[in-house]
Amino acid sequence: MSLEGQVDSAALERLASAVQPGQPWSAYQAAARALDRIPRETIPDRLRARVAILGSFTLDPFLPVLRVEAARAGLWLDTYLAPYGLYLSELLDPGSGLYQFRPIVTFLAIDGDVLWNQRWAETPPLKSEPVVGGLLTPLFAGLDAFERAGSGIVVMNDFVLPRRSTEGVNAFRSKGTFAHTIAHANKHLRLRLSLRDQTFLFPLADVVGQVGRTHAFNWRTHYRGHLTWSDALMAAIAERYVGFALAAMGKATKCIVLDLDNTLWGGVLGEEGPTGIALGPHWPGSEFVDFQRELLNLQRQGILLALCSKNNESEALAVLRDHPSMLIREPQLAAFRINWEDKASNIRSLAGELNIGLDHMLLLDDSPHERAWVKDQIPELRVPDLPPDPSMYAHWVGSLPSLMVLQQTAEDLQRTQQYQESRTRETYRTSIDSLEDFLRGLGLRVHIGLVDEGSMARVVQLLAKTNQFNLTTRRHDEATLRRQVASAAWRVYTMGVADRFGDFGLTAVAIVEPAAAAWHVESFLLSCRVIGKSVETALLVRIAEDARGAGVSVLSAEFIDSGRNQVASTFLSNHGFDADAEGRWLRSLDAPGLEWPAYITPAGWHPAGTAPDNHGGR
Amino acid sequence: MGDESRISSRVRQLLAQVLDVPPDSIGPGFSADSTGGWTSLNHLMLVSQLESEFEVVFSNQEIGELTSFTAIIEALGRRLDAGT
Structure with missing residues (x-):
């Protein structure tokens, strides 16, 4: 569906279809110029992704290829390319162009020559450890700094042996070879990336293998202008980079x-x-x-x-x-x-x-x-x-x-089962008379708590993906959440829901800003799996009780119309909130009418700070 | 003749694609000096596209001289003649 005068994803796909697989870079360049001619104001925000690229070599010619492959998937990219070779300083400096750009995905393209050059700067006997440490230590310091600033996701490739080796058939016996340095670097990279939630390993070696190493690197442009990737490799990498952008934008296939x-x-x-x-x-x-x-x-x-x-x-x-x-x-x-x-x-x-x-x-x-x-x-x-x-x-x-699936939570893995349970539920629904009867018969149970280590990934995912029952549709990344929870600026409520047919998992999140005058509901969302069961009332009642317990007698909230959250539009008025002149919704907790639904059983609630397993949920 | 016109039309197309100019505007007077988009980076890419398209490799000196439509056609003519 396209609004009047707005570009839709099908239009982007049509422009990209001018380039067929296997065509040279010049065809991508021409198609990218055609994309440039689309007036920016006609491209709706939901199709736009902010993507940054930091590299150790020339990557300017890669941008048109990436933008065309993104258009093929219905995405418009706003791109930021860090100045040549400055990947470390861009990551480490909070004043850099990278930080200002605020990308949703950052791709780090670092080639094996970075290690190669460092290695030759070492005095023999050559060892892998100082070479790898020399690169990875500042790199991960940069990633830490960037992540603290709310980096979005970062994708970095493994290291690939750029050339055929001249280290001889005995190289496998030695720890002093370049091949060993590459393997050692990849082992550490894999390990360190796997310990972080927001960083991903890009399997460059795998992609190079698929293109074929002979065709993957262009040594002429490498020596003439530090452009190492061939036309074919650029296209193959772009195709996969787009998968990360789609997933980060919440546009992956479900x-x-x-x-x-x-x-x-x-x-x-x-x-x-x-x-x-x-x-x-x-x-x-x-x-x-x-x-x-x-x-x-x-x-x-x-x-x-x-x-x-x-x-x-x-x-x-x-x-x-x-x-x-x-x-x-x-x-x-x-x-x-x-x-x-x-x-x-x-x-x-x-x-x-x-x-x-x-x-x-x-x-x-x-x-x-x-x-x-x-x-x-x-x-x-x-x-x-x-x-x-x-x-x-x-x-x-x-x-x-x-x-491409970035985040796998326990809920993801059970999803098929949950939909099947819902098939059983639907059958049950047709056999009873009133909604109230239906809900009572479900045997609903909710488990309300504050976010902790175990639920953080799921909370981030729900904030990123929930479009329908979402009062404000504010997207917060993990770094922000952790910071706000740690500083007690936010109470992040989570609610798990189950009924007698099965477990929906963690399906509701509310972010509350506690203040002496009023507790403000900054975000309130419900996964579509549990819409229509009135479990949202239970969560609101719990927040109200906590507020009362803290001596506060007013709740405030907002409804921000995103065009997709109509199902949440009456939530505040239905629960006794009144809008003031500025569109802020207020509810006095002294007024009656906010009651726990009789057909929902609370389970496992511990008031804040008293739960033995409530790590990080202060 | 047929070969020559095939070469010049393909070169015209490549120049148009790489430099974002209409193919019709590319003729004997078309050169790097008169074309704003002919940056060193685009020159690098143009040369590599010509090399893979026509299966030739240019020397450093030749690359420095490939700065107009006419020079490119002439250089390719020399290479392709020598190759047959």
């Missing part, structure tokens, strides 16, 4: 919608029958088993799988249940539509059932005709072209940028 015939198995079930389809340990058929395995890898990271197929439901489900080589079975599916309705309607209906925006869904369907038709009906849906040969499916699916 649900993959799968076709069946010639997508999850070979052949047409309706024609060849359950024993005739190609699916099994030998070719033809083994390529589909591998493809299913890759899809399950994605599902394990929290991406939902759903089916949308034109088939007879009972026949298709029988294959899912009984075929010995089928890996994706009903328990792995969040939902399915197996019928003869048109696919666009089915996908819309899946989006409704799963409560996921169509722009967060991706269709995998072998039929070019179905893809074209669905894309025409639902322009915001991601509909990539599958390779014509199913042998390529398993390899290809890993290249889709929108399937």
Whole structure:
């Protein structure tokens, strides 16, 4: 959907489609110039990502490539490129252009030559430790400083041996070789990055391997102008960088919608029958088993799988249940539509059932005709072209940028199960009369607490992703949260919700600024999984009780219309808040009407500071 | 002749793409001096695009001289003639 005069993601995708895979850099440059001609004011904020790049070599020519690949994924990039080679000082200096730019993602592109040059500055006997320490110590000091300032996410590549080695066949025995220095650096880099939540390792060695080392580096431009990456490597890296940007923007795919015939198995079930389809340990058929395995890898990271197929439901489900080589079975599916309705309607209906925006869904369907038709009906849906040969499916699916998952919380991993529980709940809903009855029958339990080490990642994720039931849609990063909690400027409430069908996990967050005159609700959000159960009332009552306990008799709050949070628009008025002239909502805690819902059971509440396991939640 | 016009039209296209100018504006008088976007960085990229497109390698001296449409066509003509 595009507003009048506004560019939409489909328009960006069209401009990017002028460049095909394998085309030289000049084609990217031309397409990037076409992007530049779009008037900035017509690009809506939701499509814009602020991306910074710091490098140890020339990266200016990489920007057009990155911007075009981002446009291919429907993103417009505002980019910041640090001055040549100044990656350390940019990170360490809070006054640098990097800090002022406030990126959502920062890519650190550091090549192995940085280590190589340091190594030759050492006096023999050469050792890896001082070389690696000499680079990583200031680098991580810079990352620490940057993170404290609310850096967003930082992505740094592993080190790659730039050239064929001349260290001889005995190099593997020695700790004094450059190969050893590279391996040692990567080991430490991996370890230190893995201890941080907001930093990620970019698998450059893997990407170089895929492009082929011979084609990955351009030695002529390397020596002439310190530009080491070849056209082909720039394109391959850009494609993956875009995945990080999409994920950081909350635009990653949440649900993959799968076709069946010639997508999850070979052949047409309706024609060849359950024993005739190609699916099994030998070719033809083994390529589909591998493809299913890759899809399950994605599902394990929290991406939902759903089916949308034109088939007879009972026949298709029988294959899912009984075929010995089928890996994706009903328990792995969040939902399915197996019928003869048109696919666009089915996908819309899946989006409704799963409560996921169509722009967060991706269709995998072998039929070019179905893809074209669905894309025409639902322009915001991601509909990539599958390779014509199913042998390529398993390899290809890993290249889709929108399937990158940055944060995996316990909730992510249980999500499919939660949607299935919700299927059971829906069935239950149709069999009772009133909403009140429904809620009472659910046996709702809530667990309210203050944020601690165990819940921090989930709180950050909810703040970043929740669009619907969100009073203010303020996005706070982890550094900010930690700082505000530590200084007691914020009380960050969390609420877990469960009912007799299952556990929704941590699904509500409220940030309260306690002051003597009034406690102010800075943020208040509810995951869409628990909308409609009145659990938000329970959380508000708890906040009110705490405020009263602190001798405060007024709550204040705000509602900021984001265009997507209509479901939260009546929350304050429904709970006795009145708006003043400045749009601030106030509620006296002496006035009646704020009561704990009778059908919700509180569990495990400890007043602030008294809980034995309440680390960091002061 | 056919080869020559293929070369000049491809060079024109590359110059247009790298320097963001209309292909029609690129003719005998088109040079680095008269083109604001012809920076040293774009020159680096232009040369490497020409090298991969025409499968040639230019020397340091040649690279310094490839500063106009005419000079590029001439240099490529010399290289491709020598190659056959």
